[in-house]
Amino acid sequence: MDWERILTNVAGEVFAPTTAAYALAAIGLNIHFGLTGLLNFGQAGFMLLGAYGFAISTIAGYPVWAAVLVALACSAIFALILGIPTLKLRGDYLAIVTIAAAEIVRIIGRSTALTDVTGASSGLRGDSYKETFTALSPFGDGSTTLGPFTYSNSSSNSWWIRVVGWVLVAIACVLVWRLLNSPWGRVLKGIREDEDAVRSLGKNVYSYKMQALVLGGAIGSLAGIVYVLPRAVQPDSMGRPMTFWVWTILLLGGAATVFGPVLGSMVFWAALMLIKTVGREVIPTTVMSSAQIEQFGQIVVGVTLMLLVIFRPQGMLGDKKELAINVR
């Protein structure tokens, strides 16, 4: 078995653009669920809207900054539309509405009526919207090898997207840390514990929940941009499974913590890669084909998540004491 190659692959996953994208999405979800207690099961919808917003406006000729603003605006409008009817209701309604709304975004995106805009089910090719972002890279052409890792400098799955992705993750972490330890974050945590109590103390609960939904969704849309920059916009690859992977990452790392989503994303993708590559080496193709090994990896992740929720519900970084208190 070629352990060196396996470990290189696994280590490469730790800082891959996809890992950064999922970390960002989980940070956004952490604002919804960890801080405010909102059950958002449509984070992939926010990501897909961000991806569409960025890609379509870039194709229309917008510069990068404007395309990012379009993506943010799309997610903000989506959050408002979701929140206005549901945030006055109990939490489970939001869960149902968000999962349906994310599916609506995906199904509209892949409908043939919009082929000219979204490319329907085949999506938008990466080349059609990557150029403006690649052009911003200070690293120039060619590729660079750092230790065992060789990636192109600027185009596609590059060092440039890695740098941008992780800088965004760092900024989002600082933002969450600042807000988590501010009076604003305190109101959100109060809402997570008991809305009526916070209402009785004179806070406009509805407005705070809306702010949290918009902010977390905006971070989700940035995650969508980072996710599609090294690949293409494929509506079907950004459906329900994506939402549940983001949830897995958040619970794995620890909800309501600053670094939980980041650590969760790194461990999740590294572990998935480890299982897949080791599986390919160890399991003979007569027993499992490589496509089956891919799925086997996800089964193992699923089982791990179940064990985690049962035996370590606070995740890797969560406060055991905080979670041990049975709410209601």
Place this chain on the structure above:
Amino acid sequence: MSAETTALAGVEHRPGAPKPDPILVADGVVRRFGGMTAVDVDHLEVQRGAITALIGPNGAGKTTLFNLLTGFDQPQEGRWSFEGRSLGGVSAARVSRSGMVRTFQLTKALSRMTVMENMRLGARDQPGENILAALVPPVWRSRERAITGKAEHLLERFKLLDKKDDFAGSLSGGQRKLLEMARALMSDPTMVMLDEPMAGVNPALTQSLLGHIQSLRDEGTTVLFVEHDMHMVRHISDWVAVMAEGRLVAEGPPTTVMADPAVVDAYLGAHHDTDLGDDSLLDDEYTHQLEAEERAEDERKDHR
């Protein structure tokens, strides 16, 4: 006898009696759940600066009335005002900001937050509760210090200071009641509405809770509380309002209101002193008389 009791001395002992200085006035407040009328209060005034107890048997509509007055529920009919301002259709948060802060029958301590965080949440005018200001700590730090100082002072008074860094969920039931009351006081309310402050509190704590409520009154805060514990009602309230089947059936000072026939009826039923073993009950004439009384009583209710 306290000053408040003296102020209430001239008030008539009847439901809906006008008070010399009412802070809260409710008129014709009706709340129906389907076909059931939970609350139907013609007129209620609450005297400023006094401790008013709201009592009544289970299901009398006390908590529902509380929810209506504090904006947690909206009635089908009626209007009510607090300090002269109408509160009809006003949200719970705005009712609270106008100075009327409530607590809950089932304590709502924010379990997975520390005692201190619970207290800080009760404060007003914290600019850092705005999302943009929250990003710039210098904007809210000085206010935060003031809030923390006040919270420590209140926690000390409620004997919770050594628990300030514990999670609220780890406190005992009685301590949570204390915390909820202390948290409500963080905003210096003009009126506090306590829903069963004594439920589940051990007798040792009861005494200190009573003391806290009385000192609140002495500092000028108006207190309206729902309670089942008659001992407590007699001990600290200046005025008692009695509800039964959604209506206000009696009002009066605690010493005499319990003797009011309407109150005795509400709690024990109209024939509570009839001996069911009495042979005269078997007499047809007496049975007719009882039935007639029953009909008259029903008619009287229908007319109201």
